Amino acid sequence: MEDYPNIATLRDLLRSPRPLTATATATASPHFPSTSSPPPPPPPPPALRPTDHHRVITSLNRATIIVGTLTLPTSFSVLPPPCSCFRFSDSSATVCCDVLQFQPSCIGKEIRVTAWNFIPFKHNHRGGSGGFLEIIQWLFSNSCEGLKGLHHVDSLPLVPNHRNDDSSKARYHVFGVVESVGPVSVVPCSTAVGISDLNSSSKVNLPGFLVQLMCCECRLCCSKHCNTDLISGKLAENQNGNGHSFTKMQIVYFCGKAYSWHAAITKLICKRIMVSSLKKKMIYITKDESRVMYVTADMSVFHVCRFSENRMPCLKSYDIAGKGECGTYTGVIKNVYMQGMALELDHDVWLLLTDELHTSAHGLRVGAIISVRNVHFMDPKFSWTKIIILGACIKTSIIVESFSPLETGCNVVLQPRSMLGKFIQSLPFSARLWVLLLASSLRKKFAGTLSDKEILGTQHVIYFL
Ligand SMILES: [Zn+2]
Numbered sequence: 001m002e003d004y005p006n007i008a009t010l011r012d013l014l015r016s017p018r019p020l021t022a023t024a025t026a027t028a029s030p031h032f033p034s035t036s037s038p039p040p041p042p043p044p045p046p047a048l049r050p051t052d053h054h055r056v057i058t059s060l061n062r063a064t065i066i067v068g069t070l071t072l073p074t075s076f077s078v079l080p081p082p083c084s085c086f087r088f089s090d091s092s093a094t095v096c097c098d099v100l101q102f103q104p105s106c107i108g109k110e111i112r113v114t115a116w117n118f119i120p121f122k123h124n125h126r127g128g129s130g131g132f133l134e135i136i137q138w139l140f141s142n143s144c145e146g147l148k149g150l151h152h153v154d155s156l157p158l159v160p161n162h163r164n165d166d167s168s169k170a171r172y173h174v175f176g177v178v179e180s181v182g183p184v185s186v187v188p189c190s191t192a193v194g195i196s197d198l199n200s201s202s203k204v205n206l207p208g209f210l211v212q213l214m215c216c217e218c219r220l221c222c223s224k225h226c227n228t229d230l231i232s233g234k235l236a237e238n239q240n241g242n243g244h245s246f247t248k249m250q251i252v253y254f255c256g257k258a259y260s261w262h263a264a265i266t267k268l269i270c271k272r273i274m275v276s277s278l279k280k281k282m283i284y285i286t287k288d289e290s291r292v293m294y295v296t297a298d299m300s301v302f303h304v305c306r307f308s309e310n311r312m313p314c315l316k317s318y319d320i321a322g323k324g325e326c327g328t329y330t331g332v333i334k335n336v337y338m339q340g341m342a343l344e345l346d347h348d349v350w351l352l353l354t355d356e357l358h359t360s361a362h363g364l365r366v367g368a369i370i371s372v373r374n375v376h377f378m379d380p381k382f383s384w385t386k387i388i389i390l391g392a393c394i395k396t397s398i399i400v401e402s403f404s405p406l407e408t409g410c411n412v413v414l415q416p417r418s419m420l421g422k423f424i425q426s427l428p429f430s431a432r433l434w435v436l437l438l439a440s441s442l443r444k445k446f447a448g449t450l451s452d453k454e455i456l457g458t459q460h461v462i463y464f465l
């Protein structure tokens with residue numbers, strides 16, 4: 001008689017003072033594999049060994065799954081939003097989460113989380129939840145979803161249940177490879193025509209983010225008529241030998257409620273997507289300089305093929321010149337310094353984060369394998385050591401490729417940042433690393449003598465587990 005996995009509720013997990021981990025049974029129960037074909041297994045755990053400082057997360061003694069719904073953040077009550085993480089809800093609670101093997105089709109659907117870590121926050125963060133769920137493996141609860149196949153194209157409305165008004169202007173579509181995703185920022189607007197549920201006559205704060213896509217200019221890609229057959233054909237077709245050439249840069253501004261797609265689009269960097277029913281705007285940068293930008297509307301629809309190869313080559317280690325060139329780096333987080341503003345990765349690589357990046361990345365824990373996209377490679381030419389600095393900018397995104405198996409804390413950031421933190425963000429990368437390490441060692445040296453407030457300028461704003 002085989003054991004069926006236990007189903008844990010989020011309320012149970014939130015009661016735990018320590019991080020927990022579990023998987024569905026190792027000897028597969030007959031009930032679960034039949035619901036859907038499982039996604040491929042996650043990458044192997046990091047080579048990092050548990051040390052005196054970090055033990056491995058406590059594993060539940062019995063096979064345990066979590067059943068619930070993955071959603072995008074939708075809160076307009078707190079602006080700027082505390083974080084743009086995915087949310088996971090069951091009948092008992094909602095928490096921030098991140099998910100491996102992400103498919104946009106899982107948004108809003110019930111899933112069975114068959115391998116997971118749960119990291120409780122020590123302090124509740126502003127407008128957020130009391131813990132972070134790391135979804136390592138999952139299945140659709142509905143077996144039909146899992147059977148749709150890799151070439152199935154999912155078309156998802158950016159704003160579900162919107163009022164279908166002002167559709168005449170939203171007639172453009174953009175098809176291309178996601179190159180970079182900017183941070184969520186809030187723009188004060190005097191009117192908000194077309195953004196449902198917002199009072200258009202009053203001043204509103206509109207959250208949004210910019211996505212840069214590389215698009216093809218062939219006749220098919222530029223055709224004005226955008227129907228479902230065309231979309232499916234373009235997204236599902238073979239990447240090679242189809243005559244497309246993704247060389248023209250286009251910008252799509254995801255604004256209003258569409259800001260909630262930030263975490264999802266970030267996961268799709270290097271993948272082909274299409275967004276239809278967009279508005280086209282001319283943006284003036286200076287009096288003489290302008291460019292065309294596409295802006296999402298409430299009726300815009302997002303299309304993606306379940307299987308899409310990565311298109312852009314990643315920078316290899318032998319290509320790194322350290323002269324500020326932009327590329328992708330994948331490594332294990334070895335240490336977190338100075339409130340998470342500097343991360344030490346393997347092979348003497350230091351990642352310096354921007355404010356926006358490190359406020360929304362709870363999964364940047366010691367032991368995690370991360371992939372940093374569109375980051376600048378800098379050789380600071382320090383005389384005493386050879387290191388590479390990865391300098392994050394507004395185009396940089398971080399994706400956790402494998403969650404940390406170690407009992408290490410999440411970054412939970414509360415505003416506002418300390419005065420020293422603000423000053424550090426204004427420095428060039430090499431000076432920034434130097435000051436961060438200096439401030440970090442001062443904090444260690446004067447711990448107990450001077451408060452963080454005295455060292456950093458205001459009450460420290462980040463809590464570690
Ligand atoms: Zn979050």
Ligand SMILES: [Zn+2]
Binds near residue numbers: 220244
């Ligand atoms: Zn084309």
